[in-house]
Amino acid sequence: MRLLVTSDAVGGVWEYTVELAHALARSGVEVIVACLGPPPSASQRAMIRPDEPLGADAQAGSVTLMETDLPLDWLCADAAPVLAAGQAIAALAAALDVDLVQLNMPTLAAAGPMPVPAIAVTHGCVGTWWEAARPGVPLARDYRWHSVLTATGLRAVDRVVAPSAAYGAIVQRRYGLADAPVTVHNGRSPLCLDKPDAPPGDLALTVGRLWDGVKNAALLDRVAARLPIPFLAAGAVRGPHGETVRLDHLRPLGQLSAAQLGSHLAQRPIFVSAARFEPFGLAVLEAAQAGCALVLSDTPTFRELWEEAALFVPLDAHGEDHAAWCDAIEALMLDAARRRDLAAAARDRAARYTPAATAARMLALYRELIAARPSASKVAA
Structure with a gap:
C-alpha cells in the first residue's frame, strides 16, 4: 500500500x-x-x-x-x-x-x-x-x-x-x-527518561502552547503564586500571530526538545493541564507514560481518556477558580500513597495509546x- x-x-x-x-x-x-x-x-x-x-x-x-x-x-x-x-x-x-x-x-x-x-x-x-x-x-x-x-x-x-x-x-x-x-x-512512544526510577519530585509541570488562551496558562500562573513548590511551564509564550501570555509565577522553560522534556518528566512532577479545549492531549499522554500523577480539567475528552487514572478539577464558567487547582495539587503533595496510585493508574492507562x-x-x-x-x-x- x-x-x-x-x-x-x-x-x-x-x-x-x-x-x-x-x-x-x-x-x-x-x-x-x-x-x-x-x-x-x-x-x-x-x-x-x-x-x-x-x-x-x-x-x-x-x-x-x-x-x-x-x-x-x-x-x-x-x-x-x-x-x-x-x-x-x-x-x-x-x-x-x-x-x-x-x-x-x-x-x-x-x-x-x-x-x-x-x-x-x-x-x-x-x-x-x-x-x-x-x-x-x-x-x-x-x-x-x-x-x-x-x-x-x-x-x-x-x-x-x-x-x-x-x-x-x-x-x-x-x-x-x-x-x-x-x-x-x-x-505516542514513551520519551526516553534519563532516570526512569527516580522518586516523585516536589514540583508541578504543565506543557503546551502557553500563549493559547484555551490552555489556561494565566489561570495556572495564579495557581503557581500560591503553591509551596515550583511550578514549571514548557512551551511557547508567543504565538504565530503575535499572541502572548504574561507569566509572573510559573517558571517558563521555553520550547523543549523531546530529550529535554524527558529529562523533566523523569523527575515525575505532578502534571497539570487546565485546558478548556483539547481534542486529545499528547502532552498528558507523555506525562502518564513517564509515571506522573495527573491533575486535569474536568472535560469530556480528558474523562474519556483518563477516567479513574487522574484527579479532575472542574472549570468554572470563566476558568478562574484557581483555589480548586491549588487544593488538588497540594492534596497530592501531602498524600504520597494517593499520588503513587494515580501515577501507576496513569501509566497503565497510557499503555492503551x-x-x-x-x-x-x-x-x-x-x-x-x-x-x-x-x-x-x-x-x-
Missing part, C-alpha cells in the same frame, strides 16, 4: 504523523509525508529517519518526507491559497500513484474530490477552538472562510476520523455531519476504503 499523508511541523500533528508513519511502515506500508507550512527543523527531519531498525518481524515499508512549500490553513488570510494547496495535493496524489490520501488538514479536501479514497483526521480547527476560547461569541468574520472550508472538506472525504469520541461529537455538532467521526485514539494501536485501526480503515473505491489507475492496471 502506498499512502500520502499531509502534515505540518508547527504543532503536535508532526509527532502524530511521524509515529503513525513508522508504525505503518512496520506493516509494509509505503508512507509519503507531505509537509505544509513552515519547514520542519533539522531535529524534526531526523525523526523521519530514526536510527533504530524496524525489527526482524517488520515488513519492508518506508517513510519519505516531501517538503511542499504549500501553506498551512490557519496561517492564511483567506481561502484561495488553501484551495490551491488542496488542488496541489490532489495532483500530487495522482502523480505519485498512491492508494489513499490521509489529510490531517480537512480544509484541503474543500478544493474537490481526491483521485483516490481520502480520510480527513480532524485534530482541531478554528471553529471548534473559537467556541472554547470565546463561548457565546460568534466566529469572527476573518475566520468564517476557514469554517466554511472545514465543513466542505469534512463532507468531501470518504471518512472522517477524530482522536477522541468527545471531540468527534463537537465536530459533528459544529459542522452538522450526518455521521459521527470514527474515533481513533492517538498513540500506542502508535501500533493507532496504526492498526487506521490501516483497517484504509483497507476498507480502498476496497470500496479503488482508483481508476489501479483498476486499469
Whole structure:
C-alpha cells in the first residue's frame, strides 16, 4: 500500500504523523509525508529517519518526507491559497500513484474530490477552538472562510476520523455531519527518561502552547503564586500571530526538545493541564507514560481518556477558580500513597495509546476504503 499523508511541523500533528508513519511502515506500508507550512527543523527531519531498525518481524515499508512549500490553513488570510494547496495535493496524489490520501488538514479536501479514497483526521480547527476560547461569541468574520472550508472538506472525504469520541461529537455538532467521526485514539512512544526510577519530585509541570488562551496558562500562573513548590511551564509564550501570555509565577522553560522534556518528566512532577479545549492531549499522554500523577480539567475528552487514572478539577464558567487547582495539587503533595496510585493508574492507562494501536485501526480503515473505491489507475492496471 502506498499512502500520502499531509502534515505540518508547527504543532503536535508532526509527532502524530511521524509515529503513525513508522508504525505503518512496520506493516509494509509505503508512507509519503507531505509537509505544509513552515519547514520542519533539522531535529524534526531526523525523526523521519530514526536510527533504530524496524525489527526482524517488520515488513519492508518506508517513510519519505516531501517538503511542499504549500501553506498551512490557519496561517492564511483567506481561502484561495488553501484551495490551491488542496488542488496541489490532489495532483500530487495522482502523480505519485498512491492508494489513499490521509489529510490531517480537512480544509484541503474543500478544493474537490481526491483521485483516490481520502480520510480527513480532524485534530482541531478554528471553529471548534473559537467556541472554547470565546463561548457565546460568534466566529469572527476573518475566520468564517476557514469554517466554511472545514465543513466542505469534512463532507468531501470518504471518512472522517477524530482522536477522541468527545471531540468527534463537537465536530459533528459544529459542522452538522450526518455521521459521527470514527474515533481513533492517538498513540505516542514513551520519551526516553534519563532516570526512569527516580522518586516523585516536589514540583508541578504543565506543557503546551502557553500563549493559547484555551490552555489556561494565566489561570495556572495564579495557581503557581500560591503553591509551596515550583511550578514549571514548557512551551511557547508567543504565538504565530503575535499572541502572548504574561507569566509572573510559573517558571517558563521555553520550547523543549523531546530529550529535554524527558529529562523533566523523569523527575515525575505532578502534571497539570487546565485546558478548556483539547481534542486529545499528547502532552498528558507523555506525562502518564513517564509515571506522573495527573491533575486535569474536568472535560469530556480528558474523562474519556483518563477516567479513574487522574484527579479532575472542574472549570468554572470563566476558568478562574484557581483555589480548586491549588487544593488538588497540594492534596497530592501531602498524600504520597494517593499520588503513587494515580501515577501507576496513569501509566497503565497510557499503555492503551500506542502508535501500533493507532496504526492498526487506521490501516483497517484504509483497507476498507480502498476496497470500496479503488482508483481508476489501479483498476486499469
